[in-house]
Amino acid sequence: MVKKSKKYKWLLNFLSTKIPFVSSFLILILSFVKYGFDDSKAMLVLIPIFIWAMLKVKSFDFISVLLFGFIQDFMDGTPFGLNIFIFLLLYFIVYYQKIFPIESSFIFSYLSFATLTFLLLTIKYFFIYFLFTNQLNFVNTIISWTILTLFYPIFYVMIKYLYERFVGKYQ
Amino acid sequence: MNKLSQSKNVKIQILKQMVRKGFLIVFIIFSFILIFIGKPDNAIINKTSGMVIQFMSPIISIISYPIYKVGTFIEDVKKFNKVDKENTKLKEEISKLTEEINYYKQLDSENIELRKLTNFVGDNSIYALSTKVIGTSGSGLSHSFILDAGAKDGVEKYHGVLVDGYLVGQIISVGRNYSRMLLITDASLKIPVQIERTGTRAFLQGNNTKYPKIIHFENQTPLQIGDRVITSGMGGNLPYAIPIGIVGSISEEEGIILQPYVDSSHINYVKIVKSVHTDGIKQFLKEEEIPET
Numbered sequence: 001m002v003k004k005s006k007k008y009k010w011l012l013n014f015l016s017t018k019i020p021f022v023s024s025f026l027i028l029i030l031s032f033v034k035y036g037f038d039d040s041k042a043m044l045v046l047i048p049i050f051i052w053a054m055l056k057v058k059s060f061d062f063i064s065v066l067l068f069g070f071i072q073d074f075m076d077g078t079p080f081g082l083n084i085f086i087f088l089l090l091y092f093i094v095y096y097q098k099i100f101p102i103e104s105s106f107i108f109s110y111l112s113f114a115t116l117t118f119l120l121l122t123i124k125y126f127f128i129y130f131l132f133t134n135q136l137n138f139v140n141t142i143i144s145w146t147i148l149t150l151f152y153p154i155f156y157v158m159i160k161y162l163y164e165r166f167v168g169k170y171q
Numbered sequence: 172m173n174k175l176s177q178s179k180n181v182k183i184q185i186l187k188q189m190v191r192k193g194f195l196i197v198f199i200i201f202s203f204i205l206i207f208i209g210k211p212d213n214a215i216i217n218k219t220s221g222m223v224i225q226f227m228s229p230i231i232s233i234i235s236y237p238i239y240k241v242g243t244f245i246e247d248v249k250k251f252n253k254v255d256k257e258n259t260k261l262k263e264e265i266s267k268l269t270e271e272i273n274y275y276k277q278l279d280s281e282n283i284e285l286r287k288l289t290n291f292v293g294d295n296s297i298y299a300l301s302t303k304v305i306g307t308s309g310s311g312l313s314h315s316f317i318l319d320a321g322a323k324d325g326v327e328k329y330h331g332v333l334v335d336g337y338l339v340g341q342i343i344s345v346g347r348n349y350s351r352m353l354l355i356t357d358a359s360l361k362i363p364v365q366i367e368r369t370g371t372r373a374f375l376q377g378n379n380t381k382y383p384k385i386i387h388f389e390n391q392t393p394l395q396i397g398d399r400v401i402t403s404g405m406g407g408n409l410p411y412a413i414p415i416g417i418v419g420s421i422s423e424e425e426g427i428i429l430q431p432y433v434d435s436s437h438i439n440y441v442k443i444v445k446s447v448h449t450d451g452i453k454q455f456l457k458e459e460e461i462p463e464t
Contacts, residue, residue, distance in 0.1 A: 026234075032227070032306040032317065033235045035242070043310045062195045069202070074223035075306075076313045077343060077351065077359070080216050081205030083310075088199045096192065127206060128312055128358075137380050140312055 016166040020060035023162060024048035027155065028068055032075055042147035043072060046120075047155045049087055050113050053094035054103050055163055065091045082127055086120050106156065114149050121145050217328070217344055221321075225346030228317055231306040239439075299333075300324055300443045305349070314357035314379060316340070318441065321348040326443055329408040333442040337432040338362075338402060338413045342443065354435050355415065356383050364415060365403035366394055372403050375415065375429060382419060385427040394418050400429055410446040 028045040045068050052060040069084030076083065093116065094102070102112040125141045250257075302324070306317035320326050322345050332340040332352045340354040341362065353360045357377040364375045364385065369392040377383045385400065398418040404411030419430030 029227070029230055029234055031310070032231045032308070033238055034304060034307045034316070035238060041308060041310055061191070062198065066198060071223060071227060072310075074220045075227060075317070075351075076308050076310055077220075077315050077353065077357075078310070078313055079206050081202045084202040085199065085206060088195065088202060092195055092199060124312065131206070137378060140379050144310060144312075 012166070016169070017059035019162050019167050020048070020052045020057050021064050023159065024052065024060070024064065024068065028071065031072075042144040042151070043083070044148070044151060044155075045072065046087070046090060046117055046148060047113070047152055048159060049091055050094055050116070051109075051156060051159045053091045054109060055159075055168070056095065057163070057167055059167070062088060062091055078124075078128065079131070082124060086124050090116060090120055106153075109156070110149075110152060113152055114145075117148050118145050220344040220351070221346040223346075224317060224344060224349045224351055225321070228305060228319075228346070228349035231317060232319070235305055300326070301440060302443060303440055304438055312379065313359075314354040314377065314435065315343070316352050316354065316438070316441075318342075318350050318352055318443070319348075320443060321346045321350050323347055326350045327445065330443050330445045331402070331409040331413065333413065333444055334433045334438055334440075336414065338409070338415045339431070339433050339435060339438060339441065341409070352441075353377075355431060356381060356435060362409070362415075363403045363405040364400050365412075366392075366418070367399040367401050367412075367414075369394070369398070372405070373427075375400070381434070382428045382430060384425075385418065385429050387427055394421060394427060396421060404446065407446055410444060413444075 024045055027048050031041065031044045049065055049068070065087045066084060069087040072083040072087070073080050094112075100108070100112060102109045121141050121144060125138060300320060302318050302320035304316045305319050308315040318326075318332075326342060326345050328342055328345055330342040331338055332342065338355065340352045340357075341360060342350050343353045343360075344351045355362060355375060355377055356379060358379045360377045362375040363372065365372050371387070371392055371394070374386040375383055376386050385394075387394065396418055400415045400417065402409045402411060402413040402415065414432060416429045416431035418427060420428045422428075
């Protein structure tokens, strides 16, 4: 009986460590699914990266973020390294900043996310604009950012639930 | 003793944190440099891109399936109300098209006869393969689709992609079973085109909006709104005379804007084509290469 509960605990612990990666990967894939309104697309994976980094989850390290950037770069066809750079920068800022207590309330985290993603998407836009082509439309960036901010609360609730129910418990 | 080991543990933890942070900074700098050196045309990047598409596509395909089914169901329900009207319209169109087909058949047989008489060899026939769109690009800064056909089906980089006979894009990377195409609206795609009425050659350049630009460099004959834009066949990758759209607007500020025949948000199935000249041109270029001494 003791052995069984030990095994069960170990399994739960193991699965809990994989939740941040798996959930982020699924959200990453959602960005590539064809819905029929393909002019409006956003890199939804920025949301879990922000939230898991904000919650300082140990099992979600920068290697996972690097991998997501790598996949996004190849699937997107944007200049290689650009999404890796954006993702890692987001992770770095959120994980290591100590000035703002962004995790203290939802509103605070929401505003931080909106500001940070706007800055990062603008950086991405200017990289493509100046280095590779001068034919881009900034409206696409605004649309992407709007979608991200609209979806943030939904994913926040989901990820927060996973964190409180599993990941945080067994960390 | 216990205190000593505890402080040692803390020190190790701090060191681990520092190493982790250091690595992260190195990776950020490295990815920043990579943006400048990792050009999309690089052979290694192309190969890796094919492998990533190959790995990701089945997963996207599985997740897309229910969403696609729900989407088509909604579309069907919407269409249901219009069935009667559409039916009458289609009947009229069928009788019109039958007349046209008879006329074209006549022209075709005339064409064959004339080709025989003149010993004409410049054939523009194409290789074609139909496939399904299974995914799309993950951000608004790129307009691309993932297709359910790859190298094993004969798909190669730069093959053209058609919907209902109209050009909608070009293959940009190929995996074994899957490939990725760029839409004509993508900012990184440039296609050699021709204005059908005047024969003027130009380039079609995407701008990540629904309406790409026509970069018009032969300025002899002025263009008109409504002029049909077709592929010029230059470069040998795309067959000649595939319709793309019409000249939608001409203005000094925005230039010449194309109105594509196909709205990319409604594409579910595509046809991949290549010019029969592609292999010939490749062979010719190979033969032209001067061996190193």
